[in-house]
Amino acid sequence: MTKELGYHVQNQRQLAGMTQEELAHAAGLSPSTVRKLEQGGSVRMETLHMLARALGTETSALMTPGSPEPKEVNDAHSIRVMELRKVLLPPIGLGAPFPPTGEEPNLRNLRNVTRVVTRSYFEDDYSKLADKLPDLMRDVNSAVAYFGHGPEHEEALAIRIEALRMAGRYLTQVREDDLAYQALSRLISDAQALGRSLDAAAGISSMCWLFLRQARFTESTAMATSIADEIEPPKISKASADHLATWGWAYLRAVAGAVRNNQYDIAEEALRMARSAATAIGREVQGAHQAGVSFGPVTTAMIDIEVSMAKGDARSVLENADKGVLSYKARQKLGTPHRNGWNRHRLDVAMAKQRLGLHQEATMELRRIMGSSPDWLAHQRMAKDIMRDLYRKRKRALTSEMREVGAFLALDR
Structure with missing residues (x-):
C-alpha cells in the first residue's frame, strides 16, 4: 500500500x-x-x-491504481512460470516468434495434450500444469503458423483457444497478472477471428475475474455487464444450455465486482438476471465455453451467499449455506458444482464462522478443503486471512487442527 x-x-x-x-x-x-x-x-x-x-x-x-495487496511468490513458483513467460512474452524480431516446423503438426495429438492440461487444472495439479503448458503453447503456436489457412488453421486456432483458457485461469489463480492478461487477450483475439462469440465472451468473463483479483471493481463490473448485454439470447426459452451458462456467468462476474464495490443495487439486478438463466437451464451444467466451470441454480445460490458475506452478514451466510438448493439432497438432484467453486463457497462459510467466533468450526472448514484440494487452498489469500484473524482473536491455546492448518498456510502466530 x-x-x-x-x-x-x-x-x-x-x-x-x-x-x-x-x-x-x-x-x-x-x-x-x-x-x-x-x-x-x-x-x-x-x-x-x-x-x-x-x-x-x-x-x-x-484506492490508488494497481492491486493494494502484494503478490506472494516463492522461487519454485517463479522458476515454473518462467518458461510460460517466455512463450507468452517472446522477444520481438523481424521473424515470427514461433515459426512453423518442417514437420506437419499432429492436431489430434495437440487436442489430446490440451485435454490433459485442462484436466490438470481442474484437479488442482498446478505443478503438472506449469510443466506442460509451455511446450503445448509452443506447439499450438507453430501449428497455427504452419496451417496458414483453411480448416486445419481453424482447428489449430480452436486448440489454442483452449490452451490459452487454461493458461489464463492458472496464471490468474497464482497471481501472475501480466501473463494472465496476455493469455486472455490472445484467447479473445483468436475467438473473434473464428467468429466464436461465446468463446470470446467466456474469455472476457475470465478477464473480469482477473480484474476482480486486482481490485479493479468498476472496470470488471462494466466489462461483465457489457458482454452479458451483447450475448443475451433473443429468446431464453430457445437458447442452448451452453449459451445460457456463458450469459449467466457474465452476470455473476458483474455481481462479484459490484458487491465488492458496495454497488448493491447493480449486484442485485445482475444476480436476478443470472438466476433467470439458471432457472431456464434447471440444473447445473458444465458449459463448453466455460471449459468445465459449472453454472446453474446451485452456482447462483453460492454467489448469493458470497454477496451476504461481502455485506458482512455472517449470520445470513450460516443460516442459508446448507439450505434449499445448497442442501446435499438438492445438489444430488440438481448437480454439484465443480470442486473449486464449491470450495470457494465453503471459504465464505469458514469466514462467517470465524466472524461469529466459531474458531474451531472455521478451522475444520479449512481443514476439509485442505484434505481435498491442497494445491488450490495454498493459493487462496482468503484462507490465510481467516487464520490470521483467528490468531488475533483466539485467547486460548490453539488446537492441533489450528496448528495444522496454520502450518500448511505457512503462517506464524
Whole structure:
C-alpha cells in the first residue's frame, strides 16, 4: 500500500464529517486500524471494503491504481512460470516468434495434450500444469503458423483457444497478472477471428475475474455487464444450455465486482438476471465455453451467499449455506458444482464462522478443503486471512487442527 491510499481514506472520512473513531465504529474496526491506514500502513482488501461501506462510497474510490495487496511468490513458483513467460512474452524480431516446423503438426495429438492440461487444472495439479503448458503453447503456436489457412488453421486456432483458457485461469489463480492478461487477450483475439462469440465472451468473463483479483471493481463490473448485454439470447426459452451458462456467468462476474464495490443495487439486478438463466437451464451444467466451470441454480445460490458475506452478514451466510438448493439432497438432484467453486463457497462459510467466533468450526472448514484440494487452498489469500484473524482473536491455546492448518498456510502466530 502507498501513502496515497491513506490520503484517499482520510479525505473520504473528512468529507463525511467523521473522526477516525467514528469511522472505525461504523466499520466495525478498531481506531488503530484506521489510524494505521491513514498513516500509510497496510490493510487487507476486506478492511478497505468495510471502510468504504461505512463511508457510503465505492471501494475503488479509496484506492490508488494497481492491486493494494502484494503478490506472494516463492522461487519454485517463479522458476515454473518462467518458461510460460517466455512463450507468452517472446522477444520481438523481424521473424515470427514461433515459426512453423518442417514437420506437419499432429492436431489430434495437440487436442489430446490440451485435454490433459485442462484436466490438470481442474484437479488442482498446478505443478503438472506449469510443466506442460509451455511446450503445448509452443506447439499450438507453430501449428497455427504452419496451417496458414483453411480448416486445419481453424482447428489449430480452436486448440489454442483452449490452451490459452487454461493458461489464463492458472496464471490468474497464482497471481501472475501480466501473463494472465496476455493469455486472455490472445484467447479473445483468436475467438473473434473464428467468429466464436461465446468463446470470446467466456474469455472476457475470465478477464473480469482477473480484474476482480486486482481490485479493479468498476472496470470488471462494466466489462461483465457489457458482454452479458451483447450475448443475451433473443429468446431464453430457445437458447442452448451452453449459451445460457456463458450469459449467466457474465452476470455473476458483474455481481462479484459490484458487491465488492458496495454497488448493491447493480449486484442485485445482475444476480436476478443470472438466476433467470439458471432457472431456464434447471440444473447445473458444465458449459463448453466455460471449459468445465459449472453454472446453474446451485452456482447462483453460492454467489448469493458470497454477496451476504461481502455485506458482512455472517449470520445470513450460516443460516442459508446448507439450505434449499445448497442442501446435499438438492445438489444430488440438481448437480454439484465443480470442486473449486464449491470450495470457494465453503471459504465464505469458514469466514462467517470465524466472524461469529466459531474458531474451531472455521478451522475444520479449512481443514476439509485442505484434505481435498491442497494445491488450490495454498493459493487462496482468503484462507490465510481467516487464520490470521483467528490468531488475533483466539485467547486460548490453539488446537492441533489450528496448528495444522496454520502450518500448511505457512503462517506464524
